[in-house]
Amino acid sequence: LPTCGAREALSLALEKLFYPGDELIATSLEWPSYEAMADKNHLRLVRVDVPEDFSYPLQGIEDAITPRTKAIIINSPHNPTGRILSQEEMESLAEIAIQYKLLIISDEVYNGVNTDGFLRSIAGIAGMKERILYINSFSKIFAIPGWRMGYVCGPADLIRIMASEKADYNGNKDTLPQYAIKIALEGYRPQIAAFIDENNASYRKNTEYVCREFEKLGIGLVYPKGAFYVFFRIPPMVGMDSEEFADKLLEAGVAIAPGIVFGKEWNGYMRLCIALKQKEIRLIVKKIRENIKGSDRND
């Protein structure tokens, strides 16, 4: 089902495929809209703590399952940490989903972004066809977020419910971006591959540069394996929470998402988007360096 961004696919799923009080499991560090959408539809998003090293809390996920659990939401590559689920983790998740009769909602909007080729999807694991909602979008991989070209694949009966709701709510996804992408996919595969490679080379270079410079500054982070964010800990000597630090950086002309948008336990973190030109990245690192040093001098 083509949708207005992956966002609409998730909105439709959470609106129509569950009952109030149903539980969906994700980790404690996710794109904030998962929880907002769950709240809106009177669903409970169960947030499983992620460990210090941001590894995937597989055991915690299984432990969080209750009779009310209906789905597990996964996001790999992960916003904001760039974590990637391993094949073993996906196989374990598939086993859990089958054992407990759960739906897996796999948000793969960063699949292929800043990674070495496209990652295998959990959708390909045996037994998953019946219990997956595969959600993706061309926004990140084609760098066309404004086109709102998302889609969702899954069992026909579930897609039919979502398609019917979409038809009632706002009709079909409009045709212009669909035709443009169809033409691109049918006739311009090498150009698309070159475009993605070029973007990924730039993302990788920026990721490496930022991580190296942050390490020099003693900023804690886990090296992202995909997506285009660096999620880092605010050095204690800054003495600010994430909103204060974001405001201070904004005054210096740098916009970075404060960790608190991901939940109050992330108030000591920031999410830097590295999908920028190299000289912009250098400027940002410079401003962050100055603001850390500036904080130091104020002590």
Place this chain on the structure above:
Amino acid sequence: LPTCGAREALSLALEKLFYPGDELIATSLEWPSYEAMADKNHLRLVRVDVPEDFSYPLQGIEDAITPRTKAIIINSPHNPTGRILSQEEMESLAEIAIQYKLLIISDEVYNGVNTDGFLRSIAGIAGMKERILYINSFSKIFAIPGWRMGYVCGPADLIRIMASEKADYNGNKDTLPQYAIKIALEGYRPQIAAFIDENNASYRKNTEYVCREFEKLGIGLVYPKGAFYVFFRIPPMVGMDSEEFADKLLEAGVAIAPGIVFGKEWNGYMRLCIALKQKEIRLIVKKIRENIKGSDRND
């Protein structure tokens, strides 16, 4: 606020601007989605009977107002009758809206379609700026329904609420159709005017032909003053309700909307869309004629 069709503008309005139990007034013959959207949002759509001649039941509308009434939905030119609200009717509606502190939801998606130029909107009447949701779309007037290019204008506080909900639900309306229409409006006004004139000339020709032929067949209808539908009464000698007649015509290769989709009191009517090529219209009239005569022979 740009929206995915006028449909999304209405969906957002009915979802976010009213409370469960609020009453919205319309006539008993409207685009079926008004009632479906009202039901979905636990609002009551009060349907005011339209007289035999399909004139606008202004007195009935005013009589239907209760303390729970929050808005009146109007649609001019009207789907399915092609009725146009007169300046006097709009002024009376504006007075009623101001007196009872109601919102007017003006669905003008057929404004300029099959009419002699664009019609004045109720939005232009003094005192209405604060209490109108003006809903329109490029779908009909530019003949681009697949682009889903709708929009809604109204008081800033209401638009802000709808914009926030849209951002959460599926993000912005995508940019491709917006840029295409911007370019058209900025640089191609004469071509657009010629395109609309050409379409309207064809719609008018088809309307006149169908009404003339139907009159010969003794089919009851009211001549449409706008939009591209002819809403007609199934001749008694057909001896079928609207669904049966629609099915029979479908077998003959002709798709006409059965009146029952507008409510069970319209089961003796059909809505023919005349936005077709002239030879298609001739074929449809021929098939209807044959099916009426065929019914006759079966008696």
